[in-house]
Amino acid sequence: MKELLDLFLLFAKIGATTFGGGYAMIPVIEREIVDRRNWATVEELMDYYAIGQCTPGIIAINTSTFIGEKRRGIVGGIVATIGFVTPALIVITVIAAVLQNFAHYAAVQNAFAGIRVCVCILILNAIGRLWKKSVVDKKTLLIFLAVFALSVFTNTSPVILVLASAAAGIVLQQFSVSGKKDGKERSGDGK
Amino acid sequence: MIYLQLFYNFFMTGLFAIGGGLATLPFLYDLSDKTGWFTHAELANMLAISESTPGALGINMATYAGFETASFAGGVIATLGLITPGIIIILLIAKVLEKFKQNRLVQWGLYGLRAASIGLICAAALSVVQISLIHFNLIGESGLTAAELFDFKAVLFAVLLFFAMRRWNNIHPIAFIAVSAAVGIIFRFAGV
Structure with a gap:
């Protein structure tokens, strides 16, 4: 029960500091879940984000469900x-x-212009850390570049990008494994 | 029964809006035409409010529309409707993932997925940078000045923040967010 309460309060805290959509939660989630509590690895977080992109619902929500489920099963999620x-x-x-014109107050607009700058830097820092765990060789660099270019320059749906990347991962790894096997067999024949 | 209608309609939105955030927008326009629970103008206001409050656009809109139609309980029910499909699907995927984690194909798929994940995050980061720091979208327009391209106050603050986060890397991100809100108000970052 105490752990469920902790889960609730932790995610309420994360929810209260996620401004401007799902990706803004990345730095806070990383700090709370990976660094402080060791509840998930950086790799697992990356999986959750990617799966969250190609399933219904909001990424931030999907990530919360994943981490909660990992800790305390269905109820935790x-x-x-x-x-x-x-x-x-x-x-x-x-x-x-009560505050219909909330977004029109000067102080509110100025505060959030400031927060957006902070979110930029927080996300850029997070990218630096996530990069090392996900772009690990030439094949993943290729997938990264393709996804980045397609999502910046075209309107390709993230659903398609994520599914295609998973398929590309399988195909590229399959090639390199069978390539290595061939190499081994050939060198074995040489002896 | 208004509660049931609210739950059902936001459940359907949550089920079909894939990719989150702005992906809910077309569904919300549709819902507005269909039910009249909120107007297009209210939806535009909500976009502005969502950028200045915690939480995702879809959730905020569900809460708002639910509240307008059936008060506090309406807001809660509409929000629950929106998040229910995602919860069910992710719980199923989480179970499958736990079971097949050691499977070679699943591992390879995840290997590709992580590279895609960082690609999507970088693309999203670029759009945040474009809104708040450097207006890349203006490049190519005639008579473009540096002041129009760069938001100098914001860029200077961003550089300071970057080094501050390096120097004090054990300070929680929330503290930096709070300081940035104060700086934004004091130095009028939105220019109003």
Whole structure:
């Protein structure tokens, strides 16, 4: 019970600091889940993000469900996700009820222009750390470049990019494994 | 029964909006036409509010529309409707993933997936940089000045933040976010 409460509070904290969409949560999630608690590895986080991109629902939500499930099974997944949406639920309800012109206040606009700068740097720092774990050789560099270029310059759906990358991973690894096997057999024949 | 309608409609939105955030937008427009629970103008306001509050656009819109239609309980029910499909599907995938984690094909698929993940994150980062620091989208326009291309105040602050995070790397990201909000207000980062 205590652990479920911890899960709820932790994801509420993450939800309260995720401004401007899913990717903004990456630095905070990394700090809380990987560095502080060792609940998941950086590699697992990357898997969650990618799977979250090609399944229904919001990436931040999907990542919360994954981590909660890993800790405490199905109930953990549900509790973590509800924790994540609770701050937004409260804030929007208050805005809908009393602060209709919230986004038009100068202080609010200025504060969030400042926060966006911070989110930029936080994400760039996170990318530096995630990079080392995911782009590990020439094959993954190729996949990275293809996905990056396609998502910047075209309107290709992330669903297609993610599915194609998984397929590319399988095909490229299959080639290199059978290539190595051939090499070994050939050198074996030589003896 | 309004609660059931709210749950059902946001459940369907959550089920079909893949990729999150802005992917919900076309579904929300459709919902607005179909039900009249909120107008297109309210949806545009919500986009602005979502950028300035915690939480994702889809969730915020569900809460807002639910609240407008059926008060507090409506907001909660619409939000739960939106997140339910994702929870169910991810729980299923998590179980399958645990079972087949050692499978060679799954490992290879994940190997490709991680490279895609960082590619998508970089593309998203680029769009945040474009909004708040360097307006790449203006490149190519005639008579472009450096002041239009770079948001000098923001770029200077970004460089300071970069070194501050290097120097004090054990400080929690939330602290940096709070400081940035204050700096944004003091130095009028939005120019208003």
